[in-house]
Amino acid sequence: MKTHVKALVVGGGAVGTSIAYHLAKAGWSDVMLLERDELTSGSTWHAAGLLPYFNMSYATTHIHDYSIKYYKTLEEETGLNAGFFVVGNLRMAQSQARMDEYMLYATTAETCGVPYEWLSPAQIKERYPLVRTDDLKGAIYHPTDGYINPADVTMAMAKGARQRGVMIERRWQVDGYAWTGDHWDVTVTRMVEKGGNLVASDEQVVIHAEHVVTATGNHAQRTARLLGIKIPAIPVEHQYIVTEPDPALVEWRKTNPQHPVLRDADAKWYVREERGGWILGPYERNAPARFLYDVPDSFRADLFPLDLERIEEEYMSMIHRIPSSETVGLKDDFNGPICYTPDGNPLLGPAPGLRNMWLAEGFSFGITAAGGTGHYLAQLMVEGEAEIDMASLDPKRYGSWMTTEYAARKNEEAYEHVYILHHPDEERPACRPLRTGPAYDRQKALGAQFGCVNGFERPNYYGPLDAPDSFDHDARSFRRGGWWQYAVDEAKAVREGVGLIDATAFTKHRLTGPGATAFLDWFTCNKLPRVGRINLTYALTDHGTTRTEYTIVREGEDDYYLVSAGAWTAYDQDFLYKAIADKEEAFGRINAEDVTTRWGVFAIAGPKTRDVLNELVKDADPATVLSNKRFPWLTMRNIELGMCPVKAIRVAYTGELGWELHHPIEMQNYLWDRLMEAGAKHGMKLVGARAQNWLRQEKSYRAFGTELGRDATPLEADLPRFVDLDKDFHGKDRMIATGIRAKCCTLLIDGPDDADPWGREALYTADGTRVGRLTSGGYSVHFGKSIGMGYVKPELAVEGTKLKVRMFDRLWDATVTCDSPYDPGNETIRKDG
Template sequence: MKTHVKALVVGGGAVGTGIAYHLAKAGWDTMLVERDELTSGSTWHAAGLLPLFNMSYATTHIHKYSVDFYKGLEAETGLNPGFYVVGNLRMAQRQERMDEYMLYSSVAETAGVYHEFLTPKEIKDRWPLVRTEDLIGALYHPQDGYINPADVTQAMAKGARQLGATIERRIQVDGYFWTGDEWIVTCRRMEEKGGMLLPSEDSFTIHAEHVVTATGNHAQRTAKLLGIKIPAIPVEHQYIVTEPDPALVEWRKTNPQHPVLRDADAKWYVREERGGWILGPYEVGAPARFEYAVPDSFRADLFPLDLERIEGEYMSFIHRIPSSETVGLKDDYNGPICYTPDGNPLVGPAPGLRNMWLAEGFSFGITAAGGTGYYLAQMMVNGEAEIDMASLDPKRFGGWMTTEYAARKNEECYNHVFILHHPDEEREACRPLRTAPAYDRQKEMGAQFGQVNGWERPNYYGPKDAPSNFDHDSRSFRRGAWWPHAVEEAKAIRETAGIIDASAFTKHLVRGPGATAFLDWLTCNKLPNVGRINLTYALTDAGTVRTEYTIVRLKENEYYLISAGAWTAYDADWLMKSAQDFMAMDGGHIDVHDITTQWGVYALAGPNSRAILAEIVKDADPATVLGNKRFPWLSYRDIELGMCPVRAVRVAYTGELGWELHYPIEFGRYLWDLIWSVGEKHGLKGVGARAQNWLRQEKSYRAFGNELGRDATPLEAALDRFVDMGKEFRGKQAVIDTGVRAKCCTLLIDGPSDTDPWGKEALLLDGQKVGRLTSGGYSVAFGKQIGMGYVRPDLAEPGTKLKVKIQLKEWDAVVTEDSPFDPKNARIRVDG
């Protein structure tokens, strides 16, 4: 057996074999080890469904690749993976579900996934066993279906072997040790004893340059061995198989299989199985299992069935397919399926570790296996994938997350599989948890909160006496009941003043003799002078945007870095590893500290913001301390507001006169009350994240995770003014070599009267897709919809007329100049 390889994959389910296949195809010497038999984890009892896409752009591409890849496996390996291309019918019982499917359609169109809409009559004409009188339509994907999980896994395993990979079974990994150059992985052979699989005395080591863990239900054991947190915990999933249905058997004599049927409003899927039906419900109350470890006694085992828990879903299945009412049950399954708190898998570099890659937490592992292998292999071999994989990065969940939190959120995620997934959805489990000091004050004012990285953050301020279900009932695929409140908040920023709690911002302190040279190398813009700030970007080695930073230069070699609140652990890991790399090049000592929880932030903006601060600032000359001469735009000052020390930064993400007030976290409630004690007479209003999102689009301010990501360079993002090509920086040559494949632009849209774009829609020219939106919303300044997105470079010129597809209709859109509102920044720079 080999003891030295380029890449070691741990875990022999569908995901692990998909990764081993694609690494071997890329030319890497690859070994896969599995503690039991291939497919012995969740793969063996998976239903094998292959939904082509979901609302995640990255996951949609992963699923699409898998479906296409599986169709060619038999020709390559000689093994039939058992792929039945029967299609996928998503049925809708109500208009709101159809609204969801119309948004699904937008995502599918941007990813090139074919689909069509069917009326109830068209459904009944094609599949008469399905009851349709209470349906209003369906979304149909004719190109997907289902596959045999064991067969596709074995086919990928054979393909991996043909490409030179080694696959070893009955080997358990007991430890991982990083030498600085390679991983030494300690292993033991497994033996069957009394029906249990136990480690033997036969131990050995494998040396690997890279390791990928795809350990499925054993992710918590993997986390302990690596000394990290992996919020992938299984949840029970039941499905039942019926005896043959005579009506179905008769139908199949002259007709093809039914598509996979999904009645999302009833919370189940159904497909054919040997003349009968497989029913898979996603019920409320399914418990998390193996929160800490999988028992040695659990192998290819199942849990006891809990039929009472799925009685409602079973009855709705009989309602939808009446012929099933008299059919008996043949088999039942209740097995563990891994989830994560947001439902997306964990794919990418492990936090704090070098050359350690995670592929964990797959609730749709069969669908994702091929695509995960393809895109993860690109990341490992080339440095980046061709699509932005940040939304799946394991570091999107911070170190604050506990096992209890992950288990409860994973249970919630399971029973939310078939709920309406509004773009303005906020899930309730485990909340509130992380709260800024003024949380109670904001709640009393009517704040309706969202969650970002565990932090409670006002999305908008509703009525003070709003019922507890106000936000839940306000959600919509159109303009929800929250929309008028966000409009008034946006107007306040433009006309008087607004205050935004931005405490969730990620904050790092970078200092030391090597700090200046390090940040100059890491980022593409000039560094600011002491007392000034700059917006800049850290790039990947592929020249794409890794992180956006506002850099405040406190001293000659001391910097305060501000970045997106959702990405704290992601940014911390990048900074730490990059600093280590730089010091290894004799770049001088650098200290990097995550100080996110030490500092709160209030963003105060609007024409009256200076007047508000002038009443509470403590200075020998309060009349001039906030003016342009002493406190110009894009600078910072240490000031005192009442008894609160404040690091004030003159910048506003909303594009108005304003300041970010960074304060020691323990002063948060005092400072909030102080600002409000003088603010109301100046028209001050609490403002949430939704209004802020609209306002930043009026200024064409890009957002990380939307316009900015690891699939576009800063030049493609049209951020040329923030790129200093006269200096050397990480990723510079790649930026030059890549050129401009697509370009970011802002569009004003004459859309429907009751719906704004969500940033997922296709951009069209003469009926052909030429780009996609990455952000969308409403502009109070222009009184119409607004959006940002990417198009062909020749179409990014102001005045270009395009179409945006919203609710299946094409609406007029015009590319505007960058920063259509106040393009000369006169309002931001106004003196006092």
């Protein structure tokens, strides 16, 4: 065995072999793959091998698309047939809501170039007469995918990897990782078979690896312990059954091709042909999580007992949909562990807090994702960035607050939710509430309907007081849900009066020390603010794209308060702390501290904001505290509101006159009560995140995770005013060299009367040429129509350009408007008083 390698891949399933293959393909020599047992002996061997395109995530859709195309090339390269049956994928709908879901998904598919067709019930019946269609609304059909043999495709990738120089070693288990400062010392132990179990021998080797990738599947919790980190990847039982041959199917196949993979999402199952019979794979309720801490040594390529009672409902619905299956017996059954994560998406990217350690864990659709995972992770490792923004899959989207119990319960929920309606306004209930601000109970009593951001409860909107616990579920829709009018009223309140928003979930860091100023000047692309002032700026990737958005408040010469997106606390912290460690010797001592949970934040905004705050200001001359003279726009002042000291920042994400009130978290309820008392005199309305999202689009304020990300530079986001090209900063040269590949713009949309865009729709010219995609969408109370933001070809990002946006089953008119179409001169936000 070689003991010095460039990259060590741990795990020999489909994902691990793909990563090893693609690292070698990308030009890395000295790549080694270790498997503790045999290749495919984890979840790969008992996977059903389906290759579904369907996914609401832009990044994951690209990953699945690459896999499906890549698998078709393996036989020519390796001489091994990967067992790919391109039979297509028919996803049926029993309701109009399900068809709405498919139409929303289709817009994402279009932005990624994924082909699809629509079929009516009559067309389904004509093509596939064994399928009952009288209670269907229709279906979406993907002609280019189907199913594959998991073992065959893994072995084909393994052979392709070996042909490219990858060393594959079986029966070696990793027992320790130690970072030396420039490489990993990985202690591995030879595994031997004893009494049917796989046990460790006395033979150990230390492998020196510059990079390590873990693709350990069901063993992710053991990996987490060895690395001293948290990985919320825990398996859940997934069972499927294989029937005896169905005479009707056997007769059909004498003169007809295979059926596509059939999916009845409303019945929560998939079905495909298997040797004249059917495979039924349900996603039922109450499937338990397994191996919360360890996989027993006795569990190798093993299965759990079948629980037919648990899947009885899904089995009967298969008989309903394929009546000929009623008389056939069961031939085989499988109930094995499939790894999940709390949101169902894999954990793919750099490990938190570690150097050159990469995670590829939590693949619930591992066969579908394996090929694309290898391709895009290899780009991240070899080139520094992938061509698509991988942030939505980054392992650091879960912070240190995450526990084993949380992961297990959320993963069970993710399994059960595979076939539920994936509303864009979906909020899943398991493990909630968990992280709450002190004012949570007060807000709930006032009708708050909460969303979950990084585990934090945050009001999405304020609904009816008579049904606070049940309304949110009933309010969801692919169109304008029951919450829509509440959000409209909240947005109008900010534009016309005053509204109060809880923004406590914001990420907050404090940077101090003699090196802080020089470091931040290099780390971010805008000028640093003067003491007492703030600015908006961006930290860039090595490739010059946007890695993090910051509001920087300068409280002293070397004293900075950084505010960034609430959903990305661990993600931002990891990037910031690693950059400091790299540059502290050059710039001097820097103290960095995560103060997110120390400070609560209320944002108050609207023309009457001063009227409310003046009721509470304690000062020798309270009438002037909030005036432009004493408190100009884009400044910070320490003020007192009643007995609460407040770090007040004059900025408003809504584009109205307003302040962010950063306060000691332990005083939050006191401040809330005082604001509510003062606000009642001036008609103040409580406002949630959905109305705020609409309002920021009226101002063309970009949001991290939508308009801002690692696939676009700040210049492509059309933010040159926040980029100081007269100074040197990290990523500057690559940003300039990249140029403007696409450009961000705001569009006003003449859409349907009952729906608004969600921010994943494809954009077209009048002649039907696809030219871009939306990244955000919603409703504008100021313009009385739908609004969206997105990226188009640079020459089209000009005010007045006429475009089309795909919503549901047709194209709707859209017009590129000016930047900040509401109050482009910022007169309201600068209003004096």
